[in-house]
Amino acid sequence: MKRLFLKSMILKATVTLADLRYVGSITIDEDLIERAGLSEHENVHVVDRTNGNRLQTYVIVGERGSGVIGINGAAAHLVSEGDVVDIMAFGWSAGAPCPLIVEVDGRNRFERFAGEV
Amino acid sequence: MLPPLPAAIVRHVIYPVYRGMRSDRVLDILDRLELSAWRSPGEIEDEAWRSLAQLLSYAAAQVPYYRDLFSETGIDPARIESGRDLLSIPLLDRDTVRRQRKRLVTLDPVRRGHRMRTRGTAGEPLDLWIDESDLPLRRANILRGYRWAGFDIGEPVAVLPEGGPPESGGMGRRERWKNRFNNVLVLPAGEDAEGSVEAAARAVSSWGPALVAGPVVALEALAAALGEKGAARRLGAVVSYGETMTRGRRETIEKGFGVPLFDRYQMREFSAIAMECPEHRGLHIFSDLFHVEVLRDDGSPAAPGESGEIVVTGLTGRYMPLIRYRTGDRAVPSAEACPCGRGFPLLERIEGRRAAGPGRKEAARPAAGAGGRATERLVVKSKIHKAHVTAGAPDDIDCLRIDAKLLELGDIAACERILIVNATNGARLETIALEAPGGSGTIGAGGAVAGMCRPGDEIGVMAFTWSDGSPGSFSNILVDGENRFVRFLTEKAGEML
Structure with a gap:
């Protein structure tokens, strides 16, 4: 049986930009995308620690090393610049869960992988 | 826009003279390739094995990468006699090609290479060498495919350029004249050019090509833009390549142009690998030029009807032989014999293509890690x-x-x-x-x-x-x-x- 497991997570990232006029989805620093094992266009859940809102969207690649976490388009109604968010992706797997959980600093730079949950 | 030249003049005079000036024998090669498709499946397979055996012994003797690979893994190319034996040769992926590029090139001084760069679908293009002698072969193979679609040399053809930066900084004056005399019209494209789809649609309607060729997504947009206007009366077929063909896309394109669609599977590394015939039962593999395997994740061959990764060996390349090259694309092989009578085996369908085009891009591969496994x-x-x-x-x-x-x-x-x-x-x-x-x-x-x-x-x-x-x-x-x-x-x- 396959279960839906947590696959990737970026913990306590700070939203650097939230703009209704921008196209799309969530822009994430390419470095964080790679470290968390995400891929372009992958479905992610964004949960806003600041205001409690939750939404799902998909990933677009942001400039590597820029620390960008950009909420674009309609989602900007729910998440504002400066909010602290967790970003999660799930995957079907028959094996044991082995999520990549990435911790970042206040400027969204990679700090470390979190231990097992 | 000047109307196309009469097809008969291009076919019988201009084109042969032009090819003669280049003395590349494209027309002779085309003749040979045309006949090759009509042999029996058995004959085709035997011939492909002979080519493959020659390629393997050549690579073992002349190409440092394969020489070392075969000796390290204890592979004797002379003993590879079946598809099962071939499975013992490790697959070649893009990263290896990138890292081992120099050692993949032949030591044979007689061979001449032509530099080629693949489209950087994940941001990283791949530099390759192909044999200079393969260039006319590639051309002839494309023409063979066009003829399957009912198009003949000299008839006007409109081409939608692929996305991405042009290879040689755009089209020069000489190129434009060459195209003009060969009845080729390069349509305006590029997602940034405002209204370029409409301009392309107007050109197709007024210039009157017998064939339109282009990437799937660009054709789809063009089909939508043609709308009620429809294509010109002379149009006989559309040839697509690039992105994955879906039923919805096929319907949009066939409805928009009002003619049958012939999908072609190709990549820069090899040129056209497979194409539909008028029966549209799938794509015939050009197995006189390529050995194509469809493999499961564990590396064993996929059964007919089962999806797997496409792995290609180019049978003619010697300058930088690519043996069992992982394409990253997926297909479903078929065991059916096509009623068209061509002996080339069929791929039931291509499922996923790595190719990039407007609106789609290769998803970046995740870093090797738990999250991707x-x-x-x-x-x-x-x-x-x-x-x-x-x-x-x-x-x-x-x-x-x-x-x-x-x-x-x-x-x-x-x-x-x-x-x-x-x-x-x-x-x-x-x-x-x-x-x-x-x-x-x-x-x-x-x-x-x-x-x-x-x-x-x-x-x-x-x-x-x-x-x-x-x-x-x-x-x-x-x-x-x-x-x-x-x-x-x-x-x-x-x-x-």
Whole structure:
């Protein structure tokens, strides 16, 4: 049986930009995308620690090393610049869960992988 | 725009003279290739094995990478006599080609190479050498495919350029004259050029090509732009390549152009590898030029009807032989014999292509790590941008009724689960898509959806699919205030519409 497991997570990232006029989805620093094992266009859940809102969207690649976490388009109604968010992706797997959980600093730079949950 | 030259003059005078000037024997090669397709499957297979055996012994003797690989792994190329034996040769991936590029080149001083760069689908193009002697062969092979589609040398052909930067800084004056005399029209393209799709549609209608060739997505947009105008009377076929062909895309293209579509599978590394014949039972592998395997994840051959990765060996290349090259694309092999009589084996369909084009891009491979292993992930495959709700029907079932034309272009099926994001009020919800009449511009909120999406609201519609991490396609479309298709989008970070 396959279960839906947590696959990737970026913990306590700070939203650097939230703009209704921008196209799309969530822009994430390419470095964080790679470290968390995400891929372009992958479905992610964004949960806003600041205001409690939750939404799902998909990933677009942001400039590597820029620390960008950009909420674009309609989602900007729910998440504002400066909010602290967790970003999660799930995957079907028959094996044991082995999520990549990435911790970042206040400027969204990679700090470390979190231990097992 | 000057009208095309008479086909007979190009076919019998200009083209032979031009090829004669280049003394590349394309027409002789074409003649040989044409006949080769009509041999029996047995003959074709025997011939392919002979070519493969020659290639393997050549590589073992002349190419440092294979010389070392074969001796380290104890492979004796002379003893590779069946598909099963071939499985012992390790697969070659793009990273290895990149790292071992110099050692993959022959030591044989007689061979001449031609430098070639693959389109950088994941941001990293691959530099390759192909044999200079393979250039006319590639040309002839493309012509062979065109002839399968009922097109003959000299007839006017319109070509949509592939996306991405041009290889040699655009088309020069000489190139334009060459095309003019060979009855080739290069259509305006490029997603940034405003109105280029309309310009291409006008050119197709007025110039009157016998064949239009281009990347799937560009053809799809062109088909939509042709609309009621339709293509010129002379048009006989459309040849597509690049992105994955889906039933919806095929219908859009065939309906827009009003002629049959012939899909071709190709990549820079090898040129055209497989193509449909007039029976459209799948794609015939050009197995006089390529040995194609379809492999399961564990490396064993996929059975007919089963999906696997396409692995290609180019039988003619010697300068930089690519043996068992992993394409990253997926296909389903077929055991059927095609009623057309061609002896080339069939691929039932190509499932996923790595190719990039407007509106789709290879999904970046995740870093090797736990997050990417043996897991199916959810990725976006469809999006309609900036649609406007036209009606609310609280008594209808819970759904979003969408203009059938947009469903087709966005690759969304009726009853498919969709995510709606409301840019006017911030609401986000999941429901199903249902079909509204094509061309009506309808975006109707049904049932409880009508409570969260009011007429006039601007919304986005997304649909997702499960992916094993291999790149899929993303149909990402922009519509205007009346919910009519404008163009395909490639989203970049920080882009505004």
